[in-house]
Amino acid sequence: MTEAHGRLNGKVAVVTGGTKGIGQGIVLRFLKEGASVVYCSRSPENNADNAKLIAAIPGAPERARFVAADVGNRQQMEDLVHGAAERFGRLDIVVNNAQGIAPVRSIEDKPDADYAMTLATGFYQSLWTTRAAVPHMRKVGGGRLIYFSSHWNIWGQPFASDYNITKSANEALTRSAAREFGKDNITANCITPAGDSWAYKSWADQNRAMAEASVQQFPMRRMGDCEVDIAGAVLGLVSDNGRFITGQIFCVDGGVWATAPLQQHEEGTDIHRGHSQTATALDVDIEGLPA
Amino acid sequence: MGLIEGQVAIVTGAANAVTQGIARRFAREGATVVLVDADRGAAEAAAREISGARARAWDPGDAVAAKALVQDVVAAHGRVDILLNGQHAALKWDRLAEKDAADFTTAFATVVQGAVHMMQAVRPVMAEAGRGRIVNLGSIYGPTANEGVTDAVTMDGALTSLSRSAGVEWAKDGILVNFLQGGMPDIPVFADYRATRGVSVATLLANTAMPRLADPVEDIGGAAMFLVSDEACFIVGHRVLADGGQHLTAAIFEPGAER
Numbered sequence: 001m002t003e004a005h006g007r008l009n010g011k012v013a014v015v016t017g018g019t020k021g022i023g024q025g026i027v028l029r030f031l032k033e034g035a036s037v038v039y040c041s042r043s044p045e046n047n048a049d050n051a052k053l054i055a056a057i058p059g060a061p062e063r064a065r066f067v068a069a070d071v072g073n074r075q076q077m078e079d080l081v082h083g084a085a086e087r088f089g090r091l092d093i094v095v096n097n098a099q100g101i102a103p104v105r106s107i108e109d110k111p112d113a114d115y116a117m118t119l120a121t122g123f124y125q126s127l128w129t130t131r132a133a134v135p136h137m138r139k140v141g142g143g144r145l146i147y148f149s150s151h152w153n154i155w156g157q158p159f160a161s162d163y164n165i166t167k168s169a170n171e172a173l174t175r176s177a178a179r180e181f182g183k184d185n186i187t188a189n190c191i192t193p194a195g196d197s198w199a200y201k202s203w204a205d206q207n208r209a210m211a212e213a214s215v216q217q218f219p220m221r222r223m224g225d226c227e228v229d230i231a232g233a234v235l236g237l238v239s240d241n242g243r244f245i246t247g248q249i250f251c252v253d254g255g256v257w258a259t260a261p262l263q264q265h266e267e268g269t270d271i272h273r274g275h276s277q278t279a280t281a282l283d284v285d286i287e288g289l290p291a
Numbered sequence: 292m293g294l295i296e297g298q299v300a301i302v303t304g305a306a307n308a309v310t311q312g313i314a315r316r317f318a319r320e321g322a323t324v325v326l327v328d329a330d331r332g333a334a335e336a337a338a339r340e341i342s343g344a345r346a347r348a349w350d351p352g353d354a355v356a357a358k359a360l361v362q363d364v365v366a367a368h369g370r371v372d373i374l375l376n377g378q379h380a381a382l383k384w385d386r387l388a389e390k391d392a393a394d395f396t397t398a399f400a401t402v403v404q405g406a407v408h409m410m411q412a413v414r415p416v417m418a419e420a421g422r423g424r425i426v427n428l429g430s431i432y433g434p435t436a437n438e439g440v441t442d443a444v445t446m447d448g449a450l451t452s453l454s455r456s457a458g459v460e461w462a463k464d465g466i467l468v469n470f471l472q473g474g475m476p477d478i479p480v481f482a483d484y485r486a487t488r489g490v491s492v493a494t495l496l497a498n499t500a501m502p503r504l505a506d507p508v509e510d511i512g513g514a515a516m517f518l519v520s521d522e523a524c525f526i527v528g529h530r531v532l533a534d535g536g537q538h539l540t541a542a543i544f545e546p547g548a549e550r
Contacts, residue, residue, distance in 0.1 A: 003521060005294060178536050182500025194525075219462035219527050229525030236522025244474065244510035245517070246500055247536045255462045255527025258455050 002029060002228055007239040009034035012088040014081055014133070016071050016125060017098030019046040021197030025226030026095055026234050028053060031060040033235060035093070038084035040069040040076075063088075071098040072120040074128050081132035091136035093238045095146040096126040099166070101199070104159035115162040122148075122166035126173055134181055142185030144238040147174045149192045149249055154257065171249055178247030187246035189237050194253035195224040220254030229254075293321025294520040299368045301325045301361070303349065303409060304377030306333035308478035310428065312507020313375055313515045315341055319508075320516060322373065325364050329378075351378050351405025357412035365416055372420075373519045374413045376406040377428040380442065387441045394442045402446040403453060410457060414466065422465040424519040427454045429472040434538040447472070451530060458528025467527055469518050473511035474534025477504035500536025510535070 013030050017023030018039030030037045031054060041047060047066045054064045065087060069076040085091040100121030102114035126147050137143025152160050153167035170190060177188035196204075200223065204211035215223055224230050233252040236242055251257035295317060302314040305326035314324045314337070324344045328334040331348035338346035345367075349360055364371055380398035383390075406427050417423025432440050433447025454470035461468055475481060475495065481504065485492045496502045505511050514533030517523050523531075532538050 005292065175539060179500045179539060182536050183502055185501070187501075219459045220525065221463050224525045228521075232522045232524050233526060236517040236520065239522070240509075241513040241517040241520070241522065243513055244501065244505055244533045244535045245514055245531065247539050248532060250526065250531075251529060252525050253527075254525050255458050255529075258459050258528045 002032060002232070004032045004034075007033045007235060008093075011035045011092040011238075012084060012090050013037045013093035013095065013238070014084045014091065014129065015039040015095045015097055016077075016080070016129065017041065019050050019066075021199065021201075022193055022195045022226045022230050023095075023097040024050060024053075025195070025228075025231040026097060027064070028057070029227050029231035029235055030093075031057050031064055033239075034063075036063040036065075036088040038065045038067060038080065038087065040067045040071070040080055040098070042068065042070050044068050070121075071125040072100060072117065074124070077125055077128040078132045081129050081136070085136040090140050091133055091143070092140060093144045093146070094129050094133045095234060095238075096122075096129055096170070097146075097148055098122075098125060099148065099163075102162055106159055107161045110159075110162060115165065118162040118166045119169065122163075123169040123173065126170055130173070130177055134184070134186065137181075137186050138184050142243075143181075143187075144242070145174075145177055145181070145186060145188040146234055146237065147171070147188070147190040149190050151192055151194065151251075151253065151257065154192065174249065175247045182246055187237070187242060187244075189242070189245060189247070190249045191230070191234060191237075192249060192251045192253065192257065193224065193230045194218070194251075194256055195226045195230040197226060217259050218254040218256045219259060222254060224252065224254060293319065294516060295372070296321030298322045298372035299325070299364065299370050300373035300375065300519070301327060301364060301371060301409070301413065302375045302377060303327040303351070303405065304379055304428070305337045305346070306330050307377055307379060308480065309473055309476050309507045309511055310375070310377035311337045311340070312476075312478075313377070313428075313512045314344065315508050316512025316516055317373065317375075317519070318342055318344060320520070323368055325368075327360065351401050351408065354408040354411070357408040361409075361412040361416060370420065371413050371416045372423060374409055374423070374425045375428060375515065375519075376409055376426070378402060378405045379428075379430070380446070382440055382443055384439045386439055390441060395445065398442040398446050399449070403449045406450065406453060410468070414461065414464075417466045418461075418464040420465075423467070425457070425461075425466065425468040426515055426518050427468070427470050429470060431472055431474050431532070431534050431537050433472060434532065435541070454530070455528035462527045467518075467523070469523065469526060469528065470530045471511070471515055471518060472530065472532045472534065472538075473507070473514075474499075474505040474532070474537040476511065477506055495537070495540065498540045500539060503535065505533060505535065 018027040019041040147170040149167040153164040174190040305328040334346035338344040429447040457468040
């Protein structure tokens, strides 16, 4: 259970992803704290669950707006950010939560297209929303940029090099954005979460024994709750409490960063059971990468 | 309702203006604050400035007195939710080649042993309640390896490790231990430094992401609130900098020299 304190009253936030798992937790928590929230997913069907949950929060439906958008598409990301500022009159917060994930595969076998897709839906997404958001944030005297990294990146999780590289790029963007936009009173921080996300649940359902053993490696002996634990930290960083915290990577993970890896995957498994993305409809406009 | 309404916080090193700023933030968010310092007069003076605050004298080298202090707080207020370890050794600006090795012993006894004594004293109370928050307070000198204060930098490293280890050991009891480092603070002592080394301060700020000094209540106190409130309920053994990005900037404070 969470306790609301109006910590984001009057603020406007964009959350990429947001219909399930960690993104959903952030959307719901922000709405409960008084923010207006624009969030996206690729398909309106993904929003059915959220719509019900939001309807149950007093005053939230008029402050919530779902947009069908692909985080790997530059135009759609720019439209998402500008649209939020237009609809609610300002923009204070951007949370780059979404990430496309390719099947786990060795560096030797992983196609270039996996790297392009992962970078587009993770790093480029973050870059595009940042560029679009900063002018809006300057207008209101400051803002908060939140990026996402991963424990896989810290530990070089095998068979996910595309994902790990993308998360490293997000960490680098965090520090660069912190340095470049700090003078505008805009902070930039990065979250390394261990939450019972959709991706985690999907893996844990298939690997019960390993999931139970891995939780014992957590100093807190449990996986994080998306809305209470992961969104709690994001809330703190984007609220007034986080106003002088910038350029940092936060392991919101019950302390597992200090102990041992979370989980292992067999090479070649499709951990998201058919939900892994293919490298289509990308908007990565750099030489050598598939368009 | 404040974020920590009705909670009880023990704040040590209360003679320090940064620590006082954090205590003020805790009080503003609804906590009863017990201000502790080796200097009783300083603790009492600080307590007079903060609504509902109490003052206690405590020598960081005294483990027995730490336990007695915690028992007294529990007897008076019924609980201890938060411990902020803010005791610091006085900074003596000289380089390692000339530094008196005994300064390290003094600093360790005050900063690290003091923190351990108070952490061990509050642990049973917090473990029984199934929840507690401990914040060890370092400084920006650590991450920037500022020259001339090797003892303070070393203590910062010790507190980093202490916070991580205690975080790992105590998290399963619901006690979250973390480490907070504030940036160069906007406090009277620093204003004096600024007056004599204006170029150094201006250079630092010009190179810092958020080009201003840290406000003890709003900036460093805000980060402390993040760590003791429901926000950081899944963060363990971690370092948090309330420095506007100063850790990403070169340290430029030189002992005895204007640059």
